[in-house]
Amino acid sequence: MSQQSGDDKPVTLINVFEIATADLEAFVAQWEKRAALMRAKPGFRSFHLYRALSSDARFQLINVAEWDTEEDLRAATSDDQFRASVQASSARFDVSAYPAVYRPEIAATV
């Protein structure tokens, strides 16, 4: 692990969900339980679960979550209870999730 690799810098997990609108409310309720698990983990900074205003949007839900380091994020998502909950959601709901780790390339604020 070197400074240059940026392993000690904050990362942003973004998870993009394709989900049937009929499943939306129940999925969010399960998701919220997982989020409570994650909030208690070392390195957690914040999350925002965004919901599309239009039911026509391809991605109805997008989670943007900040963690202190990629290592913290990996450790948190290795949790057995977390993984079991993800599997239960996949089995129950018509959902495709596309999680990946990001960093801001460009940013601006007024």
Place this chain on the structure above:
Amino acid sequence: MSQQSGDDKPVTLINVFEIATADLEAFVAQWEKRAALMRAKPGFRSFHLYRALSSDARFQLINVAEWDTEEDLRAATSDDQFRASVQASSARFDVSAYPAVYRPEIAATV
């Protein structure tokens, strides 16, 4: 326009990009010019263009931008120069963009 519809509340535009990694650098350079246009518009609050750490991620770029209202966002993206730049990017690059308007459904910060 009523209070209840939330038309006067902040919105988050999230644009999810599927893009060939070979096109990434040049696309970001064009995108940055469009972002400069947007920053000057009424109602602009902030943007973060996130880039995936892994080239295997399906969505290599995701823009998360906050606006004062949905009306401000619509007015900004109706700009002729903006639309011409979006079309030029679509013609030049192997890119699929999925923009939609969101609001946070659940959020937490340490």
